[in-house]
Amino acid sequence: MKILKPILLASALAASILLSACGGSSSGNGPVGYQSVRIVAFNDVHGNLDPLDSKSTSVVPLSGVPAGVTVNTGGIAYMGAVVNNLRSAVPNSVVVAAGDNIGASPYTSNIAHDEPTVDILNQIGLEVSSVGNHEFDKGLTELKRIQGNGSGISTCYPASGNFGVVGVDTCLMAGKTFSGATWKYLAANVVNTATGQTIFPAAYVKKFPDANGVNGPTVGFIGLTFKDTPSEVNPTGVAGLTFGDEATAINNAAATLKSQGVNAVVVLIHQGGFTTSTVYGDTTCPGFNGDILPILANLSDNVDVVVSGHTHTDYICKKPVKSGKLVTVTQSGFYTKGVTAIDLSFDNTGAVSAVNGFNTPVINPATSYSATAPAYPNGITAVTPVASLVTAASNYKSLSATAGSAVVGYLTAQVNIQAPPPGCTTNNTCDSGSRNKTVETPMGDLSADSQLAAMQGAAVAKPGQISFIQSGGVRTNLASSNGAYPGPFTYSALFNTNPFHDTLVAVDMTGSQIKTVLEQQWEAPNNTAFYAPNGVGEILMPSAGFTYTWDSRQPAGQPRGQGNRVVASSMMLNGVPIVPTQVYRVVISTFLAAGGDNFPGFTAGTNPVQGGFDIDALVKYFASYNTSGTAYSPLPANRVTKLDQNGNACATGTWNGCGNP
């Protein structure tokens, strides 16, 4: 298997390059007019359209101010302006990206399945991009839909396209269609295991005109993501795919490109490093480190430039490849806050003679498109956003608000998570002071109930019996939109309670395996993962019918597998004791199923069957509570019982005031 994979990959690479080459043959290259080419690059946009307050600053250099100056940065309409400025300064340019254009997106893009981001990056002129790990968040089928088939035929989400309701389905582009990205995704190291073919072409070739507008340099782009992508993506998102060694994929594709006569090879890779610079735009690359270094060390001389991403920082470096040749390695930052320009110069033979890269911060005059501009020091200039992109971003924001304002259900009272105790306000102790992850909550119980319900019913071959959701997955209270009860709540309010867009999965677990997982709530390292005073651990909240007791007199922080806080005889399903050897059908997110949030016990689950998204389960659950007369009443968080230091049961909702951790 270890031998077959590289061969498989190499064959796939060669085939995919041949398929993707778009003009420019080696015979066309001559010693005439090799005008320089500017590559304009960015990475890790992550669907960020607005210059958001919480991530809207950068420290940029200013002459005479060694510490640099803090300015507002980001916003896709401002980034578009920087891209345009960089392109307009030169005759030849191309816009590229190094992955994570979509995925892990803010609400505006997320609710519309990232179609707003695709539309706007199309308008910015993005031409070719590597895939990143987040491109796989929702699986290959969805990624193929994002890529589009180029025919202009609507491929609305989901593929049936028969919803057409904002917030339920999308297709928000003009004409109510979604024709996909106009840029080309590349995936040199991502192979469909069944077919042996890369899921997208390995490379893309672009021919530029010379000074006379005819026969200029040809640049080949290779795109890929890091080989450990499956470890950072929901397993369902990468099912059936093989992620190969990065350097092997690059070297194979580069050799093919060179044999086709390209003048320069540019790698777009969703992997990166870090420097120790304290000011944006540094070109000295101090202390460069990270997972991209061993990849660089194994690259062939065929590579001229590496445009990187993933690590959410910026740098312009010159680093050696295997032979010692120095190649330019860049990253622009993230969230639309910076853009890289790389100028390639060629000698009379068409060989690359110089590479010069620099990063430009996307300095905006305000933290929103309509806010008042702050006064920056002399020498700091904000850009003027592209008006059409402001319009597009604003339009999508309005559409998402419309979608989010749709009433989903009614409540008789607010459904709560639990706030930390008074005085517990810091990240390091209480998860930003907004949430206590160490106790069972009504909102968590509700979420678990909805997930279980989604995996039950006649259509499900093996219906779920128990569901769990980790407290980290439940973010906020669910309140009525008008403050009155019974009162309605909106899609956006519901989305904010479970914002991760996780996919559900049902698995088989024995009673013994369930106990193992429950112990992991307080075993190391979860015993220190976001604790509050008098509270320890990250709690799993169960669906209705599953109950158990835990004993705070037993120690927390035991090594994995040695915890003993769960009272085994207390574990019940609908009042019947859980049998250690009996198999139960457990519904969880694929995030948990992969051992997320330090719950590796869930990886023992077998016979997985995938369900839909968590948010869809919640929406469906409230179909029975969608009028004032059928409003949902929050349930007491009484499925898990804590024993205090005297062995007495703590009252519901009083865990933090009941005994020691």
Add this chain to the structure above:
Amino acid sequence: MFFSLNNRPFTGVVFLVLIFFSCLTSADEAPKKILSPMLALSAKASLEGREKCQRLMHEDAVEFQKCASQWIAKLPAKTNEDRYFKLGASYYAWLSSTSALKNGMPKAEESAFYFLRIFRPLQKKLKVSDQDLCPTIEGDCTSRVARLLVMESELQSAGKKTVNSTGAVPSAN
């Protein structure tokens, strides 16, 4: 520069290790300045911290801060060697947070102030100047020290008002 071996016995192995690290400012970079044996321990700590926690600086600085703070909290501080190691560890964590701050990493500012409040008192206790500490981690010392002084000033002015337990102060913006 101040450093002292105090009364600690120096074994041959420790000496060789220190000599080795005294030639480094970064594992993959050419040495820029020969460090004293004690500051070489600080440099060693920065590399260890980088290996442990740097990858966690991703969507925000929370996980990085958690990783680094838990690691630093467990470091011994009984001997002078311990203290120089801890100084390097916390200085690295501050620098990594400050470097992320240049890119607008969410929560990087809180993380930077958190570690500033750890390493700055230790640095002063050990009487290590900014100019001597800076070369333990490669980079431009002019901009780094200037940024350090700006943050220290912000911390002090905020301290006259309200500073929470992490040392976080309101954003400069």
